[in-house]
Amino acid sequence: MNMRYLFSNCTVIDGSGGAPWLGDVVVDDGRILALGLNLGSHFEGERIEGALRVLCPGFIDIHGHSDLEVLRRPAMLPKLNQGITTEVTGNCGQGVFPCHQGVVGHKLEALVRDVLGTYPLPWAWHDLSSYLARIGEHGSGTNLLFLQAHAPLRMSTMEGNPNRTASARELETMAALLEESYAQGALGFSSGLYYAPCLFASPEEFETLLRVTAGHDRLFAVHHRCEGTDVLESLCEVLDLAERTGVRIELSHLKVIGRKNQHKVPRMLDLIDSYQSRGVRVTFDQYPYEYGSTSLASLLPPSVLRLERPKLLEALSSTEGRMKIRAEMEAPHGWDSIFELCGWEDIRIGSSDSNPRYDGLDFPTIAALRQQDPFDSFFDLIAQEQGASLMVDITQTQQSIETIMRHPLGCFSTDALYSGSGGHPRSWQAARHLLDTYQRQKAVLPLPQQIRRMTGEPAARLGLCDRGLIREGFAADLVLLDMEQMVDASSLAYPDAPGGGMDLVMVNGEVAYRAGFATGALAGRLLKPRNG
DSSP states (O other): OOOOEEEEEEEEOOSSSOOOEEEEEEEETTEEEEEESSTTTTOOSEEEEOTTOEEEEOEEESSOOOTTHHHHOTTOHHHHTTTEEEEEESGGGOOOOSOOTTHHHHHHHHHHHHHHOOOOSSOSOSSHHHHHHHHHHHOOSSEEEEEEEHHHHHHHHSSSOOSSOOOHHHHHHHHHHHHHHHHTTOOEEEEETTSTTGGGOOHHHHHHHHHHHHHTTOEEEEEOSOSSTTHHHHHHHHHHHHHHHOOEEEETTOOOOSGGGGGGHHHHHHHHHHHHHTTOOEEEEEOSOSEEEEEGGGGSOHHHHTSOHHHHHHHHTSHHHHHHHHHHHHSOSSSOOHHHHHOGGGEEEEEESSOGGGTTOBHHHHHHHHTSOHHHHHHHHHHHOSSOEEEEEEOOOHHHHHHHHHSTTEEEOOOOOOSSSSOOTHHHHHHHHIIIIIIIITOSSOHHHHHHTTTHHHHHHHTOTTSSSOOTTSBOOEEEEOGGGOBOOOOSSSTTOOOBOEEEEEETTEEEEETTEEOOOOOOOBOOOTTO
């Protein structure tokens, strides 16, 4: 049951980017009832003393991967702990619907396991509506919005191995399924051209699905094909698609990978500006770390990723097969080889279900322990993995992060993964890390602008007309911050280490997190876009 709350004597940063103001905010029945000064004289309810701390809207994570995490652990503590009250899931083309049972369901579960983690089969849903109903049975600690991911569209439509070009009939079925998801409230369409099976889609497939998306004025969120040496050409590929189809495009976790490529960051931003000046509706998001995380298997070249598991194991079983794969990893053409861009010394195991003893270790260390070449260690670990396996890789510099962060088309995201026992600190502390490192310590942006990029700006992109700002009548998603105590204590060794500065988090008028602990409230809602 919603209570009445008075936040008094707060420094209110309202999410618009405007100047802070000192005053009170009253919350009643899940909404912001009043704003002003000295509102407590006749107030009845719980009083929360701001003591000059910052009160701001709840943070919006425009790029997350909690599709199965919300079913495993509905409280969503890793997000509440960092002030996130709303998340967009189904990113990078990785999602869980549509999902028809039987062979397709098992193949989809295996495909998304590294990114989304595991959940017992059979899955009790087949489309967005039935998936939402499943979440509704358990509740959620945060608000959620859902993209229609590309991979399950392909797997539900294409018979046999989906790592190929779709036929005209298959493409027609994919478009129909996408229409159905939009009718059920999907926010938009996501793809990951770095991942199988999305990387095998033809330009015609993308144009067809993006015209459907543009027709509903929904969002195209994309992990584009190459973030390293060919980053400019890769961005042109997806920006040209957006220009031809008229779709709104969100460039996911914008960055440039590889020390040798960091000089391309200004050219990348200029390229985005040039498309925007021509009328392309382009924006991007960014997580605030110099190292990334994704599936360990994604180090393999596309020629191998197209293989089904038995054929993959066959390719890894011979010296000749390994030499061929190694040659492609060392001299890639038209794809990002993270090995070639970063080197084994900057790639480590984030978590491995089958070989947890190597969690946190880089590949030279693993190879020394196994008395092998790092390539053979990698091939062996891939062959042995029966569950999920993530890597962490150093991809960019602090200077590049700050340059991208200052660009006006950017906003905050976490790219959080919950698929293993360890992982990347961004899954637990991205917002706190941003406010500690890049605001409190470095002041890359003024605090009101930084808050806007975490609240009002993503809300506008998502069509959330009653969230992201502190306004009368808006949903009471609020965070009380102590910026003097804003400390991120996490590391690669301890990614979920507790930090300071997040005093209270409110979701839809209910206190969900206070003084370092979740309250048990499951006050999140399943949201739909404005035209959904």
